[in-house]
Amino acid sequence: xxxxxxxxxxxxxxxxxxxxxxxxxxxxxxxxEKLLNNRSIESDENLLLSGLLDSLGIVKLMLFLExxxxxxxxxxxxxxxxxxxxxxxxxxxxKRPDHP
Amino acid sequence: xxxxxxxxVDHWAKQSPDKEAFCYLDQSITYRELSHLTSRLAGVLxxxxxxxxxxxxxxxxxxxxxxxxxxxxxxxxxxxxPLDPAASPxxxxxxxNHCGINCLISHPDMQTKLQDILTSFDDITCxxxxxxxxxxxxxxxxxxxxxxxxxxxxxxxxxxxxxxxMYTSGSTGAPKGITHTHASGLAYAHAITELYDVQxxxxxxxxxxxxxxxxxxxxxxxxxxxxxxxxxPEPYMxxxxxxxxxxxxxxxxxxxxxxxxxxxxLLNGVLEARDLQSLRWVIFGGEPFPPKYLSALMTQWxxxxxxxxxxxxxxxxxxxxxxxxxxxxxxxxxxxxxxxDIAEGVIVDEMDRPVAxxxxxxxxxxAPTRMRGYWNAPELNANCFYTRPVSAGINDIFYRTGDIVVxxxxxxxxxxxxxxxxxxxxxxxxxxxxxxxxxxxxxDVEEAAxxxxxxxxxxxxxxxxxxxxxxxxxxxxxxxxxxxxxxxxPKTIRxxxxxxxxxxQKIDRRVLGQMYDGAKDV
Numbered sequence: 001x002x003x004x005x006x007x008x009x010x011x012x013x014x015x016x017x018x019x020x021x022x023x024x025x026x027x028x029x030x031x032x033e034k035l036l037n038n039r040s041i042e043s044d045e046n047l048l049l050s051g052l053l054d055s056l057g058i059v060k061l062m063l064f065l066e067x068x069x070x071x072x073x074x075x076x077x078x079x080x081x082x083x084x085x086x087x088x089x090x091x092x093x094x095k096r097p098d099h100p
Numbered sequence: 101x102x103x104x105x106x107x108x109v110d111h112w113a114k115q116s117p118d119k120e121a122f123c124y125l126d127q128s129i130t131y132r133e134l135s136h137l138t139s140r141l142a143g144v145l146x147x148x149x150x151x152x153x154x155x156x157x158x159x160x161x162x163x164x165x166x167x168x169x170x171x172x173x174x175x176x177x178x179x180x181x182p183l184d185p186a187a188s189p190x191x192x193x194x195x196x197n198h199c200g201i202n203c204l205i206s207h208p209d210m211q212t213k214l215q216d217i218l219t220s221f222d223d224i225t226c227x228x229x230x231x232x233x234x235x236x237x238x239x240x241x242x243x244x245x246x247x248x249x250x251x252x253x254x255x256x257x258x259x260x261x262x263x264x265x266m267y268t269s270g271s272t273g274a275p276k277g278i279t280h281t282h283a284s285g286l287a288y289a290h291a292i293t294e295l296y297d298v299q300x301x302x303x304x305x306x307x308x309x310x311x312x313x314x315x316x317x318x319x320x321x322x323x324x325x326x327x328x329x330x331x332x333p334e335p336y337m338x339x340x341x342x343x344x345x346x347x348x349x350x351x352x353x354x355x356x357x358x359x360x361x362x363x364x365x366l367l368n369g370v371l372e373a374r375d376l377q378s379l380r381w382v383i384f385g386g387e388p389f390p391p392k393y394l395s396a397l398m399t400q401w402x403x404x405x406x407x408x409x410x411x412x413x414x415x416x417x418x419x420x421x422x423x424x425x426x427x428x429x430x431x432x433x434x435x436x437x438x439x440x441d442i443a444e445g446v447i448v449d450e451m452d453r454p455v456a457x458x459x460x461x462x463x464x465x466x467a468p469t470r471m472r473g474y475w476n477a478p479e480l481n482a483n484c485f486y487t488r489p490v491s492a493g494i495n496d497i498f499y500r501t502g503d504i505v506v507x508x509x510x511x512x513x514x515x516x517x518x519x520x521x522x523x524x525x526x527x528x529x530x531x532x533x534x535x536x537x538x539x540x541x542x543x544d545v546e547e548a549a550x551x552x553x554x555x556x557x558x559x560x561x562x563x564x565x566x567x568x569x570x571x572x573x574x575x576x577x578x579x580x581x582x583x584x585x586x587x588x589x590p591k592t593i594r595x596x597x598x599x600x601x602x603x604x605q606k607i608d609r610r611v612l613g614q615m616y617d618g619a620k621d622v
Binding site for chain 2: 048049050051053054055056058059075076077078079080081083
């Protein structure tokens with residue numbers, strides 16, 4: 001039983017990780033190409049407090065996430081913490097109850 | 101007795117040296133640190149040739165450095181000029197040339213944009229706050245070096261010397277530099293701290309960026325009373341849920357912003373989950389606050405008092421209206437209230453004759469908070485003041501606000517609209533004529549008109565283009581982005597065949613606004 005539970009946890013972890021990585025590059029590419037004029041970014045690089053994204057960029061990013069992942073991001077989730085970096089965004093998407 | 105703006109900081113550095121003067125995220129600066137750092141910066145500026153009456157540009161995002169910059173510049177005897185970090189290099193260059201700036205204060209975070217300015221304009225000889233720039237013959241000194249520079253006494257200036265210049269959009273396309281003195285800035289700080297009974301224990305939430313004139317409330321009024329200002333980082337302005345969280349955590353007691361920020365907090369700020377009991381005054385200004393939202397916010401924060409603060413940047417502020425009773429269900433506008441005790445307001449008709457009580461007219465304002473004039477703009481200065489004779493050669497000087505108001509009695513002035521076509525959007529002042537002027541400078545544009553879509557409170561523009569031209573909306577928007585501040589860029593620009601016209605053959609902008617109200621973007 002213990003082994004089964006372990007495998008189940010492991011497979012869940014692996015699945016999330018794969019999706020996470022795919023999400024990660026989709027989001028990074030969008031930010032890099034559409035918002036930052038092809039400047040590349042690290043996945044843990046701070047997007048907001050560093051001033052990298054201006055207010056228009058933040059709005060565009062929200063719209064992109066909603067459209068790309070067919071989700072609605074409620075106002076209480078649009079926060080400095082959830083949107084801090086590509087890693088933070090992926091973490092937020094994973095945490096959502098509607099994540100596949 | 102505090103006679104110059106920066107003396108507030110030095111005064112509180114003696115009274116309560118370890119008190120936090122400004123905070124930004126997890127950083128803060130005490131009054132003593134601020135006093136010392138600004139004296140060091142002043143020394144650096146003076147060593148670079150800055151003297152009384154000079155203009156120094158502040159090219160910084162919201163940060164602790166911005167407060168060090170403005171007080172350091174004033175201690176050097178110069179006037180600070182906030183430069184909007186989001187503006188295009190072209191527009192910034194226009195301001196830099198217009199008021200003859202040759203020294204900037206900046207930060208490595210701004211390096212890319214800074215470089216754009218330096219590449220396009222060669223008037224700058226000195227940049228403080230960065231390690232180096234990629235341009236010849238420019239002196240630089242980073243913030244660490246500033247922190248180790250010697251403390252020097254401030255330059256000798258008097259209260260009538262200039263202290264700051266705020267740029268706003270002008271109707272010919274050239275920005276207007278509203279020039280204030282230490283006396284006018286300090287008269288404002290004294291009056292507003294008295295009006296809202298500011299105490300050292302107060303904590304201000306600085307929402308407005310430095311280039312937006314209501315930021316002087318946070319930057320001048322708080323230090324006058326030894327209070328603390330919490331500078332709100334830019335990204336929070338688009339994230340009301342984080343903003344309300346920060347307001348709660350920082351236990352803000354005073355808030356002053358344009359209504360739009362408060363509406364966003366109300367709609368998306370999850371206020372029901374926040375404890376904002378500490379708020380004692382919520383002040384708004386810059387544009388009318390829709391009563392339905394104001395009413396809901398008053399219900400949300402029953403312990404706070406709400407106040408409408410009115411005044412063009414040219415006079416800082418001049419009237420107020422405290423809202424002490426729930427709004428009537430059918431209330432259609434919040435009064436701008438009564439004139440400050442230190443100000444006189446006169447309402448005049450087209451011929452400058454005072455109107456009868458209850459009749460509408462332009463508001464003229466006389467107050468010690470009035471600007472010295474517009475920088476380097478003789479024509480504007482010749483027309484923006486009204487003089488009332490007192491005796492031979494002695495006149496009262498009033499600023500012509502261009503605002504149409506009516507005195508509804510019981511200390512209730514009501515704002516009715518702009519005399520010309522200057523509008524206010526999210527607190528920013530925009531001249532529709534400036535947008536048209538910019539569009540019309542495009543070689544392929546024949547005629548241009550900018551107009552408000554009243555139901556959505558945004559700007560649109562329409563143009564006719566030369567036959568055979570392949571100009572499109574996107575190219576026109578790009579063109580505007582290079583020449584106008586972000587907030588003045590039309591939401592959509594329509595390329596049309598023919599303009600509706602009035603009987604006198606002028607473009608009928610009112611009809612345009614109605615025609616496209618509710619129409620799809622292009």
